[in-house]
Amino acid sequence: MSTPARRRLMRDFKRLQEDPPTGVSGAPTDNNIMIWNAVIFGPHDTPFEDGTFKLTIEFTEEYPNKPPAVRFVSHMFHPNVYADGGICLDILQNRWSPTYDVSAILTSIQSLLSDPNPNSPANSMAAQLYKENRREYEKRVKACVEQSFID
Amino acid sequence: MSENSRMDENDNDKKEVSQEKMFTLKKWNAVAMWSWDVECDTCAICRVQVMDACLRCQAESKKDFYGKQDCVVVWGECNHSFHYCCMSLWVKQNNRCPLCQQEWSIQRMGK
Numbered sequence: 001m002s003t004p005a006r007r008r009l010m011r012d013f014k015r016l017q018e019d020p021p022t023g024v025s026g027a028p029t030d031n032n033i034m035i036w037n038a039v040i041f042g043p044h045d046t047p048f049e050d051g052t053f054k055l056t057i058e059f060t061e062e063y064p065n066k067p068p069a070v071r072f073v074s075h076m077f078h079p080n081v082y083a084d085g086g087i088c089l090d091i092l093q094n095r096w097s098p099t100y101d102v103s104a105i106l107t108s109i110q111s112l113l114s115d116p117n118p119n120s121p122a123n124s125m126a127a128q129l130y131k132e133n134r135r136e137y138e139k140r141v142k143a144c145v146e147q148s149f150i151d
Numbered sequence: 152m153s154e155n156s157r158m159d160e161n162d163n164d165k166k167e168v169s170q171e172k173m174f175t176l177k178k179w180n181a182v183a184m185w186s187w188d189v190e191c192d193t194c195a196i197c198r199v200q201v202m203d204a205c206l207r208c209q210a211e212s213k214k215d216f217y218g219k220q221d222c223v224v225v226w227g228e229c230n231h232s233f234h235y236c237c238m239s240l241w242v243k244q245n246n247r248c249p250l251c252q253q254e255w256s257i258q259r260m261g262k
């Protein structure tokens with residue numbers, strides 16, 4: 001059975017393979033195109049550099065009219081990532097557009113790693129350190145980077 | 152002529168050296184947001200050409216043998232075009248053009 005959402009996701013996957021954005025990758029799980037696994041590589045010249053951060057993306061049949069649920073599986077220390085891995089990013093909530101696809105979602109999250117928004121914190125400790133004690137912030141992030149090699 | 156060009160090269164060298172000291176690039180983030188070119192007339196919502204039936208109509212066509220469903224194109228005041236099917240679902244939750252965020256109002260419909 002092929003619904004519009006599934007067909008759209010097949011197109012997303014094809015585009016991701018034909019025109020892969022740098023530093024991100026993603027693919028549907030073997031038995032369910034509605035659930036994807038993705039990896040975002042930490043952007044260069046940020047404390048996240050060299051990290052390989054895993055995420056899951058869960059779509060509903062309302063995609064692309066509704067955004068998918070995206071969360072980090074890897075442990076993250078970032079002002080806009082909740083303790084459970086959920087991501088506070090406007091384009092995944094109220095500024096979602098049905099013209100986005102998986103590539104756009106992953107590259108947006110990647111740029112969130114480079115440019116956190118400490119004014120709408122999901123992790124207040126990370127936001128505070130980011131603003132007030134950058135050295136400690138980077139230390140905590142580097143610990144995540146090292147952990148990302150293991151899990 | 153060869154002397155002239157050598158002179159120029161020297162000048163350039165000097166300029167480059169002095170420019171190098173003016174600034175160094177410490178951080179460079181290239182962020183690319185991608186969207187279909189509207190000129191190629193692809194519906195940015197379902198990613199099918201607007202002249203073809205949208206993904207929803209394509210998915211339904213198998214069980215629907217009562218003639219082809221008429222999947223028309225809709226143009227907004229902003230000149231962006233989509234399948235009417237795709238756009239009518241979207242405007243139910245947000246009455247803005249998904250490409251330019253302008254208030255959505257229909258300019259014309261058809262093929």
Ligand SMILES: [Zn+2]
Nearest residue numbers: 194197234237
């Ligand atoms: Zn469409």
Ligand SMILES: [Zn+2]
Nearest residue numbers: 205208222236
């Ligand atoms: Zn249609």
Ligand SMILES: [Zn+2]
Nearest residue numbers: 229231248251
């Ligand atoms: Zn528009």
